[in-house]
Amino acid sequence: MDRKIWERLYCRKLSRELEAYKASILEMDKEEIYGAAYEIDSVISIYEFLIETAEDRAEDFLESVIVFPDLLLFLYHKCCLLYTSDAADD
Numbered sequence: 001m002d003r004k005i006w007e008r009l010y011c012r013k014l015s016r017e018l019e020a021y022k023a024s025i026l027e028m029d030k031e032e033i034y035g036a037a038y039e040i041d042s043v044i045s046i047y048e049f050l051i052e053t054a055e056d057r058a059e060d061f062l063e064s065v066i067v068f069p070d071l072l073l074f075l076y077h078k079c080c081l082l083y084t085s086d087a088a089d090d
Contacts (some may be wrong), residue, residue: 001063021043043072046079
C-alpha cells in the first residue's frame, strides 16, 4: 500500500479516537470534566503531536498503530505511569 494511504488511515484513526474521547467527556457532569482537565489536555496534546509527526513515522509504524485500540488513552496512561515512577525515584 502507498505510504500516503497509510498516513491518511493513521490520521483518520487518531481523529476518530479523539472524537470518541470528546463524546465521552461530554457525557460527564461539570465537576467530572473539571477533575479530568489534565487528562483532557494531555490527550489532545498527544493527538496533536502524533498528527504533526505523521510524516516522520516509518511506514511499518503507521501500519501497526492503525490496529492498536485506544492509542491516545493508552499513551496518556503510559506517560502517567512513567511520570509517577520517575517522581517516586527522586
